[in-house]
Amino acid sequence: MAEKAAKKTKNPRVPMPEQDPKVRARNFLEVPTGYTAKMAQDEAARCLQCKKPGCVEGCPVGVDIPGFIDLIAQGDMTGSIRNLWAKNALPAVCGRVCPQEIQCEGKCILAKKGDPVAIGNLERYAADYEREKGTGELPPVAAPTGKKVAVVGSGPSGLTVAGDLILKGHEVTIFEAFHKPGGVLVYGIPEFRLPKDIVAQEVNFLSRLGVNVECNVVVGRTVSVDELFEQGFDAVYIGVGAGLPRFMNIPGENLVGILSANEYLTRANLMKAYKFPEVDTPIPIGKNVVVLGAGNVAMDSARTAMRLGADSVKVVYRRSREEMPARVAEIHHAEEEGIELFLLTNPTRYIGNDKGRLTGMECLKMELGEPDDSGRRRPVAIKGSEFEIECDLCIVAVGSGANPLLTGETPDMQLNRWGNVVADEKNGKTTKKGVWAGGDIVTGAATVILAMGAGRAAADSIHDYLMLGW
Amino acid sequence: MFTIVRREEMSEGTVVLNEIEAPRIAQKARPGQFVILKTGEEGERIPLTMADTDPEKGTITVIYMIVGKSTALFGQLQVGEGYTDVIGPLGKPTHLEKLGKVICVGGGTGVAVLHPITRGLKEVGNEVVCIIGARNKGLLMLEEEMRAASHDLRVCTDDGSYGHHGFVTDVLKEVLDDGDAKLVVAIGPVPMMKAVSNLTREYGVETMVSLNPIMVDGTGMCGGCRVTVGGETKFACVDGPEFDGHLVDFDELTLRLQAYLEDERKCHQDHCNIRDAK
Numbered sequence: 001m002a003e004k005a006a007k008k009t010k011n012p013r014v015p016m017p018e019q020d021p022k023v024r025a026r027n028f029l030e031v032p033t034g035y036t037a038k039m040a041q042d043e044a045a046r047c048l049q050c051k052k053p054g055c056v057e058g059c060p061v062g063v064d065i066p067g068f069i070d071l072i073a074q075g076d077m078t079g080s081i082r083n084l085w086a087k088n089a090l091p092a093v094c095g096r097v098c099p100q101e102i103q104c105e106g107k108c109i110l111a112k113k114g115d116p117v118a119i120g121n122l123e124r125y126a127a128d129y130e131r132e133k134g135t136g137e138l139p140p141v142a143a144p145t146g147k148k149v150a151v152v153g154s155g156p157s158g159l160t161v162a163g164d165l166i167l168k169g170h171e172v173t174i175f176e177a178f179h180k181p182g183g184v185l186v187y188g189i190p191e192f193r194l195p196k197d198i199v200a201q202e203v204n205f206l207s208r209l210g211v212n213v214e215c216n217v218v219v220g221r222t223v224s225v226d227e228l229f230e231q232g233f234d235a236v237y238i239g240v241g242a243g244l245p246r247f248m249n250i251p252g253e254n255l256v257g258i259l260s261a262n263e264y265l266t267r268a269n270l271m272k273a274y275k276f277p278e279v280d281t282p283i284p285i286g287k288n289v290v291v292l293g294a295g296n297v298a299m300d301s302a303r304t305a306m307r308l309g310a311d312s313v314k315v316v317y318r319r320s321r322e323e324m325p326a327r328v329a330e331i332h333h334a335e336e337e338g339i340e341l342f343l344l345t346n347p348t349r350y351i352g353n354d355k356g357r358l359t360g361m362e363c364l365k366m367e368l369g370e371p372d373d374s375g376r377r378r379p380v381a382i383k384g385s386e387f388e389i390e391c392d393l394c395i396v397a398v399g400s401g402a403n404p405l406l407t408g409e410t411p412d413m414q415l416n417r418w419g420n421v422v423a424d425e426k427n428g429k430t431t432k433k434g435v436w437a438g439g440d441i442v443t444g445a446a447t448v449i450l451a452m453g454a455g456r457a458a459a460d461s462i463h464d465y466l467m468l469g470w
Numbered sequence: 471m472f473t474i475v476r477r478e479e480m481s482e483g484t485v486v487l488n489e490i491e492a493p494r495i496a497q498k499a500r501p502g503q504f505v506i507l508k509t510g511e512e513g514e515r516i517p518l519t520m521a522d523t524d525p526e527k528g529t530i531t532v533i534y535m536i537v538g539k540s541t542a543l544f545g546q547l548q549v550g551e552g553y554t555d556v557i558g559p560l561g562k563p564t565h566l567e568k569l570g571k572v573i574c575v576g577g578g579t580g581v582a583v584l585h586p587i588t589r590g591l592k593e594v595g596n597e598v599v600c601i602i603g604a605r606n607k608g609l610l611m612l613e614e615e616m617r618a619a620s621h622d623l624r625v626c627t628d629d630g631s632y633g634h635h636g637f638v639t640d641v642l643k644e645v646l647d648d649g650d651a652k653l654v655v656a657i658g659p660v661p662m663m664k665a666v667s668n669l670t671r672e673y674g675v676e677t678m679v680s681l682n683p684i685m686v687d688g689t690g691m692c693g694g695c696r697v698t699v700g701g702e703t704k705f706a707c708v709d710g711p712e713f714d715g716h717l718v719d720f721d722e723l724t725l726r727l728q729a730y731l732e733d734e735r736k737c738h739q740d741h742c743n744i745r746d747a748k
Contacts, residue, residue, distance in 0.1 A: 177689055179508060179515075179555040216557045218689055222494050245693045247703070254696050254703060254722055256729045263692035271686070272512060277740055280514035280540050281686075282733035356725030403690050405708060 013115035014043040025306050025337035028191045028274055040125040044073035047117045054107030055119060060453035063087045065104055069122055081130040085139060089163035092131060092198050093185060095124025098449045099327045131201055138209060142169035147466040150175060150233040152219045155183020156448045157239035157439035160455030162211045168463050173212040180270060181213050183241055187270040190300050220406035235434050235462045238421060242440035243403035247396055252350030257284060257358030261301045261397035268304050286393025289313045290361060292347060293397035299330040301395040302339045313339045318346040318366050318379045360390045400445045420444055428458030433470055436462055473552040475529060481609040485535050485579055486545045493528030495558045501586040502564030502712055506688045508555040514540040517685055521582035533582035538734045539741040560688040561711045568595040569652035573645055575638050575666055576602045577658025581612050583680055584657045589619040597621055601641045607632035639665045646673045656715060660724050667715030677715035681706045684729060698722050
């Protein structure tokens with residue numbers, strides 16, 4: 001056994017084939033092109049099949065990782081996807097966008113001596129195989145319970161709740177404010193990282209299971225939560241996302257050429273403005289672009305700007321590389337594509353011309369001081385270090401707060417001081433009877449998989465409520 | 471699909487009225503609120519403040535000027551056809567309160583937005599003086615409707631072809647000089663709203679304007695519709711669309727409205743070329 005394990009660890013991790021950086025920096029096609037069957041089986045064979053797998057502990061939805069990998073190793077792709085679906089309704093999405101390095105792969109025993117098993121890549125492989133070559137056979141749906149559930153928001157948590165509850169025999173309707181379902185998977189994450197066809201297929205999978213999807217319904221405006229109950233819904237799940245962009249609140253922020261990442265990415269992704277004028281929605285094309293922030297949204301914005309033809313794209317972040325919240329893979333991809341990182345740099349004001357258009361920004365150099373509340377070393381301005389960056393487009397990606405549109409119209413549901421919905425950590429119950437919440441509207445801006453984990457827990461709790469009571 | 475049940479052309483064909491089946495929105499909408507409309511898979515989301523709603527029929531009415539490709543595409547839709555998407559009601563409704571004498575000032579297609587607000591202000595018991603204007607007589611819209619919605623209607627045209635020869639602000643000054651005005655509501659092109667607000671500031675009369683900046687989602691998510699009001703940044707889609715005209719930075723708004731001017735011009739020109747070639 002020891003010998004076998006030693007041999008496995010010596011096999012290097014199978015790299016994911018990718019488009020060449022120079023080519024992909026100017027197109028919107030997906031960057032990693034996916035494993036071949038041989039690559040997937042070689043990589044799957046590296047898994048040690050630990051008896052107490054750390055990877056499963058590291059997964060917010062507890063996917064049976066050694067199990068699905070072993071099925072790939074054996075060549076049973078259908079068995080593998082069935083295994084994944086048991087815990088994760090959106091494997092094609094998670095394989096692409098989860099921060100594996102701090103979750104499953106971070107806990108892989110092989111990570112200690114070298115490269116962890118490429119769990120994300122394998123998850124993606126199993127899901128893509130099913131989509132492209134699979135049987136299309138649906139999982140069994142329980143007998144109808146006669147109970148109706150409204151899911152508000154069609155992002156990762158809403159889709160998870162809908163998928164879980166439809167399988168348990170409940171009638172499920174998803175209400176989406178935008179004209180297309182998918183939430184952040186559609187408006188936020190770019191095509192080159194998560195092709196929209198894949199999201200559409202995931203939603204279509206739910207529709208085939210019997211989930212109703214109603215777009216263009218803004219709960220809180222078109223219909224209130226209480227009205228949903230009056231219309232016969234027995235339970236309501238709120239998964240509306242964060243949805244209130246933060247700005248820097250420094251002088252000049254309303255100059256033309258400064259957009260929230262939400263607006264920039266929504267134009268590019270949901271409205272497909274990167275095809276303008278083939279489509280009708282325009283998007284500002286920057287020559288010299290600055291992106292403020294260093295999370296995944298910032299990387300997505302920077303890489304989108306590069307693809308739209310920018311001469312230079314700079315990510316400006318007040319802390320150092322270590323504190324950058326983006327996935328390692330995203331930072332790596334961004335740098336490969338020519339995006340510059342201006343670390344320990346903080347903008348102090350925007351500069352515009354007489355037409356009210358952005359021409360540059362003034363920044364200060366920072367150094368790291370003592371740790372702050374978040375445990376990260378606090379960036380401190382270096383006196384007299386002001387300098388200017390020339391830019392005609394700035395995308396502000398410094399996070400999102402809680403959008404008050406629904407919560408403001410639901411006065412009997414308790415919010416915390418930041419406006420996020422107060423929900424039980426274990427089951428997503430809010431303080432309003434029959435109402436659950438999960439994802440970014442509860443936690444503040446986080447990841448797809450955490451939202452899905454919250455959705456999973458809430459779905460179990462909603463099922464108990466519908467069958468047993470509050 | 472959201473079907474068009476009535477279509478009219480106004481202002482010499484430059485302005486189009488659509489009454490649209492949208493029962494959910496019609497039930498909920500109140501004066502001052504807006505909807506976002508989109509036609510076709512690759513269409514643009516266009517915000518328009520509603521000109522009327524009929525909860526019993528389940529319809530809403532929008533009136534828009536054809537200015538670019540998207541409104542041109544809207545304008546081509548006939549009765550029986552419809553919009554792919556209509557989202558709303560969005561924004562805060564107008565605060566309708568009995569104050570005494572109120573003056574409603576409308577210019578261009580702003581008159582369409584002003585109509586339900588004027589009617590609402592009259593219904594709650596105000597004495598409503600209404601001033602509407604257009605470049606010329608042919609472009610003037612909803613004259614009869616506005617007469618019915620107010621106690622006293624004054625009309626102006628820039629070229630003097632009808633009513634008072636001059637701007638709405640000339641007539642507004644006269645009405646303000648009569649005294650007692652408690653509120654002015656001004657809806658129309660930005661320069662008009664700015665001029666009205668500057669005038670009423672001198673008289674110390676509270677003034678409300680309705681803004682229609684560039685936006686994408688209309689739910690507070692994108693922040694494209696930022697306006698500076700009293701030195702603070704507000705989102706017109708959720709904090710508005712109505713604001714205190716004395717506090718709005720109209721110059722900034724004007725510049726922000728021009729953000730995509732070049733793109734729009736090109737897009738519209740391409741569209742017209744293709745259409746004409748056909």
